[in-house]
Amino acid sequence: MLYFRAAIAIIAPFILLTLKSLIRKRRENPAGLPLPPGPPRLPIVGNLFGVKDLGRQWLTYADWSKKYGDLLYVEIFGQKLLVLNSEKVAEELLDKRSQNYSDRPQVPMVTLMGWEFNVGFLQYGPSWRKHRKAMHQALNLQAMLNYRHIQLNSVRQLVRNILQVPDEMEAHIRTQVLCHLTLVYGYKMEPRNDLFASIADRASDMLANSFFPGAALVNAFPVFQYLPEWCPGAGFKKYAQQCRKLTRKLRDLPYEYVQKQMAEGIAPHSVVSEMLEHNEEEVVIKSVAGTTYAAAVETSSSALSAFMMAMIIFPSVQEKAQAEIDRITGGSRLPDFSDRDDMVYMEATYREVLRWSQVTPLGVPHFTTNSDIYNGYFIPKGEPSRVTTTIYANIKLILPFGQT
Ligand code: HEM
Incomplete structure (x- = not known):
């Protein structure tokens, strides 16, 4: 009896969701525009098995973007993801259309x-x-x-x-x-x-x-x-x-x-x-x-750990940074905030570290307030109570040549 109740509890939501999603699809996208391109999906798990490392999904998305382009549609266990794989698309959607793309998914x-x-x-x-x-x-x-x-x-x-x-x-x-x-x-x-x-x-x-x-x-x-x-x-x-x-x-x-x-x-x-x-x-x-x-x-x-690692991997950069610090402090004191404007190389180095080793490779997910059309593709609106599209900017790919 316990197993029967458990089975009902598990299966019923799937049936309900499928029915609701069919009705909703028709209502939200009457012109029947396609979703952005993405790899073929299996039922229920979607693209789950195609993602090599769930903890580092951006690497797989970067691979897929070579085949499917910079606007990539992926599903993982019913979670619908739109991955923005280029600066151009990220700017077009998150920046120029920010009124519509600034919501956050309610996970x-x-x-x-x-x-x-x-x-x-x-x-x-x-x-x-x-x-x-x-x-x-x-x-x-x-x-x-x-x-x-x-x-x-x-x-x-x-x-x-x-x-x-x-x-x-x-x-x-x-x-x-x-x-x-x-x-x-x-x-x-x-x-x-x-x-x-x-x-x-x-x-x-x-x-x-x-x-x-x-x-x-x-x-x-x-x-x-x-x-x-x-x-x-x-x-x-x-x-x-x-x-x-x-x-x-x-x-x-x-x-x-x-x-x-x-x-x-x-x-x-x-x-x-x-x-x-x-x-x-x-x-x-x-x-x-x-x-x-x-x-x-x-x-x-x-960010600080990445900085230390970069200094170890690139000793010539460390030497130049140290030389700048010594030149400004005379090697007799520690630098402080008042030295910052003069430390051009140091400033560039830490900024480069943030580019080279991104702290948030997929950023913080966004959500659309209204459904949208971009380059002929349909982007469904986000609705917190439903499983709809979450948007990730693939910062890792947008800032290239970094460490993985
Ligand atoms: C290396 C350091 C940091 C990095 C790389 C970083 C990165 C990011 C990124 C990529 C976002 C998402 C932006 C977006 O969705 O458009 C974000 C949002 C945010 N960050 Fe940071 N962050 C850093 C440090 C901090 C610090 C020190 C604070 C707090 C003082 C902070 C507070 C926030 C908040 C509150 C948001 C959400 C803003 C919003 O939704 O309105 N972050 N950060």
Whole structure:
């Protein structure tokens, strides 16, 4: 009986989805225009088996683009993906038609895991605008001048740590980027096993494992989120619940820490203390702070690691960069922000590293507000409650000759 109920629970959503999708296709695309080109798909799994490495899908998309062009249509477990494989198409759609292409897909696992507060996942609209405005006020170029001492101190500590224990480069980089905790919350982390840092780390790892196409069936078939927990295949619910506890803590604990410090009159200046002083809404402060912290740590540590790797692989570049630093500082002091304008080679080097080793090879997925036609192809509109097209810019391919 249990298996029968489970089978019904699994099969019924498929039948329902197929029927709904047939009716919808006819309504949304009456002219019957074709979808953009892509490799042939198998039923249900789509192109899943054609993707060589799910964790590095951009490599396969780059291969397919040679045959199918720079606007590529792919399906993985019912998740429909439009991959933009050239700068021209990315600019045409994401930039020139940005009114229509700035929405974000509502990935079921993101919501189930409590990550939906992240500004990078908010739907385009009034709430997104409110968060972006608050974010801009807190983090614009002028506002960031207040935090330069934090950045400088942590970078100098990084240099000292590398000198003392060079073999633990990765751990040192990790510690350095956690200076964002100080910047956002005025919080000085513990050197080891810091509670806030470990919460953010675990929640971010869980998100990374559940977000990419093909990572979780429920992302392709949102209706699965209504499966009861006892149902075989519903293990993702338990996983999501564990993460939800972490994301709640990620938003609440550091925020409460700042509130307490402010009540005691000992809070250092931080992004959150400033927003509290400006009476920003609590929900907005928590989201902006949590997003800033979570978005900054992973990206910055990857970029910094790539920089170190580039310096090792290309010693001649390292020599030129060092020569420039020595020329400007006289070899007797560490450089600081005031030297930046004179460090032309250094500036170009770190920018080149960002191009050479992209931190976000497929960017952050976009979604269309209305269906669209491009070069005679039909691009369906995105609707959060349905399985519709998610758009990825293949930054990896657009910025060529990088490391894989
Ligand atoms: C090397 C460092 C970084 C890289 C490569 C990077 C890359 C990106 C990319 C590709 C996007 C998607 C843009 C789009 O969809 O159009 C994005 C969005 C975003 N990033 Fe970063 N990022 C970095 C650092 C940061 C930092 C330090 C913060 C926080 C202070 C941050 C906060 C955000 C936010 C909030 C969004 C979403 C914006 C929105 O949807 O309105 N990022 N980032």
